[in-house]
Amino acid sequence: MRILACLKQVPEKDSRYKIDDTATGIREEDLVFETNESDVYALEEALRLKEKLGGEVVVLSLGEERVLKTIKSGLAMGADSALHLTDPAFRGSDAFVIATSIARAISDQNFDVIFTGVQSEDMAFAQTGTILAQLLGWSHATIVMEVNVSEDGKNARVKRELESNLFEVVEIPLPAVLTIQSGINQPRYATLKGIMQAKKKGIRTLSAQDLGLKNSQLGSMGSVVDHQKMFFPEKKKKTVILEGTPEEAARTLMERLHKERCFSRWPSAERNSLCLARFWF
Amino acid sequence: MPGKILVLAEHRAGKLKSISWEVIGFGQKLAEQLQQELKVVLIGKAIECLADEVSRKCGQKVLTIISDRCEAYTPEAHCQILSQVAQQESPFLFLMGHTYQAVDFAPKLATMLGRGFIPNCVDYQIEAGRLQFVRQVFNGKINLQVGLKGEPPYFVSLQQGAFNAYEVQSRQSPRVVNLTVPLPEEMLKRKVLEIVQAAQGKVDLSQAEIIVAGGRGLASKEKFQIILDLAHTLGAAVGASRPVTDGGWLPKEHQIGSSGQTVTPKLYIACGISGAIQHLVGMMNSSCIVAINKDPNAPIFSVADYGIVGDVFKVVPVLIELAKEIRK
Ligand SMILES: Cc1cc2nc3c(=O)[nH]c(=O)nc-3n(C[C@H](O)[C@H](O)[C@H](O)COP(=O)(O)OP(=O)(O)OC[C@H]3O[C@@H](n4cnc5c(N)ncnc54)[C@H](O)[C@@H]3O)c2cc1C
Numbered sequence: 104m105r106i107l108a109c110l111k112q113v114p115e116k117d118s119r120y121k122i123d124d125t126a127t128g129i130r131e132e133d134l135v136f137e138t139n140e141s142d143v144y145a146l147e148e149a150l151r152l153k154e155k156l157g158g159e160v161v162v163l164s165l166g167e168e169r170v171l172k173t174i175k176s177g178l179a180m181g182a183d184s185a186l187h188l189t190d191p192a193f194r195g196s197d198a199f200v201i202a203t204s205i206a207r208a209i210s211d212q213n214f215d216v217i218f219t220g221v222q223s224e225d226m227a228f229a230q231t232g233t234i235l236a237q238l239l240g241w242s243h244a245t246i247v248m249e250v251n252v253s254e255d256g257k258n259a260r261v262k263r264e265l266e267s268n269l270f271e272v273v274e275i276p277l278p279a280v281l282t283i284q285s286g287i288n289q290p291r292y293a294t295l296k297g298i299m300q301a302k303k304k305g306i307r308t309l310s311a312q313d314l315g316l317k318n319s320q321l322g323s324m325g326s327v328v329d330h331q332k333m334f335f336p337e338k339k340k341k342t343v344i345l346e347g348t349p350e351e352a353a354r355t356l357m358e359r360l361h362k363e364r365c366f367s368r369w370p371s372a373e374r375n376s377l378c379l380a381r382f383w384f
Numbered sequence: 385m386p387g388k389i390l391v392l393a394e395h396r397a398g399k400l401k402s403i404s405w406e407v408i409g410f411g412q413k414l415a416e417q418l419q420q421e422l423k424v425v426l427i428g429k430a431i432e433c434l435a436d437e438v439s440r441k442c443g444q445k446v447l448t449i450i451s452d453r454c455e456a457y458t459p460e461a462h463c464q465i466l467s468q469v470a471q472q473e474s475p476f477l478f479l480m481g482h483t484y485q486a487v488d489f490a491p492k493l494a495t496m497l498g499r500g501f502i503p504n505c506v507d508y509q510i511e512a513g514r515l516q517f518v519r520q521v522f523n524g525k526i527n528l529q530v531g532l533k534g535e536p537p538y539f540v541s542l543q544q545g546a547f548n549a550y551e552v553q554s555r556q557s558p559r560v561v562n563l564t565v566p567l568p569e570e571m572l573k574r575k576v577l578e579i580v581q582a583a584q585g586k587v588d589l590s591q592a593e594i595i596v597a598g599g600r601g602l603a604s605k606e607k608f609q610i611i612l613d614l615a616h617t618l619g620a621a622v623g624a625s626r627p628v629t630d631g632g633w634l635p636k637e638h639q640i641g642s643s644g645q646t647v648t649p650k651l652y653i654a655c656g657i658s659g660a661i662q663h664l665v666g667m668m669n670s671s672c673i674v675a676i677n678k679d680p681n682a683p684i685f686s687v688a689d690y691g692i693v694g695d696v697f698k699v700v701p702v703l704i705e706l707a708k709e710i711r712k
């Protein structure tokens with residue numbers, strides 16, 4: 104099996120953002136980056152597939168120099184080699200451009216399966232993997248919670264998450280792109296040995312030119328949607344922020360819940376075994 | 385802007401999904417504003433009754449594509465059908481709910497037709513006659529205004545709950561028209577083997593009056609204990625965000641959100657939960673929402689009635705003590 108896992112680097116979840124002067128991006132100076140959450144699950148699934156059927160796992164990340172950290176952590180987890188797609192012209196690209204670039208980078212590499220995350224936490228397009236499958240003429244399955252590849256490597260039986268606690272089991276022919284949902288497995292941590300070995304593994308760097316892509320096909324020019332401007336959302340609800348020390352804030356909260364709102368809202372009817380609140384409110 | 389808006393309506397077990405009614409309602413509003421025609425598209429097997437019902441309720445034209453091959457959803461059939469519909473109807477806009485199904489086929493369809501797909505929109509505006517959508521990026525902390533690019537049709541999906549203010553109006557021209565699209569078997573690469581309901585757990589949060597919910601901010605399974613303690617003293621049920629159940633800190637049945645339970649307690653206390661949209665859709669209709677989070681910009685505060693900006697490990701123990709006092 105030749106297996107590709109796509110890793111996107113995104114700002115840490117607790118980040119505080121500043122929108123840049125063009126209002127089309129964020130300022131990166133003070134941000135700390137990490138690997139997109141569902142991509143870590145995707146890589147773990149890739150490594151498990153290799154351990155079962157043999158083969159090779161390649162990780163790929165598109166982005167500036169900083170994404171090397173993500174690539175290295177993928178190699179330390181156990182991937183065999185890496186592709187780094189990097190070019191200033193990629194900035195501002197939408198999912199179509201990213202998928203196009205990935206498709207170009209791997210078109211001659213005979214992968215059997217590509218794993219991506221369900222969605223990126225920064226841009227949340229939820230479509231890079233599916234577009235990639237379409238560009239390659241492969242089948243795909245999204246929001247995957249279980250993967251079983253047949254011994255002969257011809258088919259994959261996968262379980263997809265649906266709404267309302269429903270799941271769907273489907274079979275698709277390989278090669279295919281699978282977009283992996285968090286919770287499918289428990290990702291391993293890199294071991295010290297893994298980190299040492301990673302230093303010797305190959306990282307191939309490819310620019311837009313190497314991929315045969317012109318500037319007009321990249322960034323906002325090449326994008327199929329028009330990202331106009333970013334802004335901070337307005338609050339819909341008036342939130343009362345309770346100030347003071349944790350002690351004071353907690354006390355005010357209890358008083359408020361008790362007096363102002365919740366007391367009057369607790370009907371004395373219908374008892375609920377889960378909920379003893381009425382006894383003390 | 386003359387033209388047509390098509391709404392793709394999704395259904396399961398003979399019923400339209402609630403998100404699809406939201407999309408129809410919004411589609412009607414938009415069609416009126418842009419003076420366009422609206423049609424609802426339904427794909428499936430044995431959906432004649434459903435098509436009649438939809439058409440009568442909203443008084444709009446419904447286009448059905450009925451085939452044995454559509455008994456179970458596959459992306460190949462959906463894309464084949466909808467690209468044919470696009471060719472026949474030349475719509476300006478294709479609207480749908482941002483569902484697990486839309487995520488699965490819409491990017492493929494848009495790419496087949498050389499178009500873009502704007503996912504998961506929460507708002508829209510018409511500026512100088514130009515239609516724009518707004519979607520959330522960076523974990524809900526930033527909004528992005530997105531315009532339509534290139535030639536129509538444009539593909540857009542709407543976030544569940546974001547457009548429910550647009551109620552379906554009953555218009556004048558109910559009519560159902562069926563379209564036949566050939567679907568050769570070899571085209572359908574994906575085989576649907578079964579649809580399974582996750583084992584019903586013992587935890588039914590839909591009836592709880594108070595829910596204390598914890599998120600990744602609790603840091604570990606061991607430290608999550610204080611959420612259980614607070615719930616216990618308040619006589620509340622315990623909820624969680626997805627990372628908590630993904631990580632095995634709590635069983636899956638406690639998960640609240642788009643892939644968990646939907647709850648409407650009288651009081652929802654969210655501790656160390658950032659408020660991603662997939663979590664919010666499961667709890668935002670609670671009567672009173674309290675958020676405790678160290679990040680003042682966490683999106684959970686946009687739906688909270690009361691907020692404490694602080695460390696859960698400092699605030700929650702005090703709440704537990706106070707609750708014990710009041711109970712005495
Ligand atoms: C298809 C799909 C379906 C999904 N379904 C669901 C779903 O059903 N339910 C769900 O919840 N999610 C769901 N998600 C995941 C969702 O997108 C978010 O990733 C998730 O809700 C984040 O959980 P969280 O808020 O606990 O974690 P984070 O986003 O990491 O937030 C943790 C928060 O804790 C705060 N914090 C950290 N330490 C402290 C401290 N000491 N004191 C106070 N605050 C602290 C941080 O400031 C932060 O805001 C789904 C995602 C996808 C793509």
Ligand SMILES: Nc1ncnc2c1ncn2[C@@H]1O[C@H](COP(=O)(O)O)[C@@H](O)[C@H]1O
Nearest residue numbers: 109110165219220222223228229230231
């Ligand atoms: N720049 C990137 N580099 C590597 N993988 C990416 C990149 N962008 C998106 N992906 C992959 O595509 C998935 C879906 O991303 P998105 O379509 O942006 O929501 C991510 O989880 C990654 O696995």
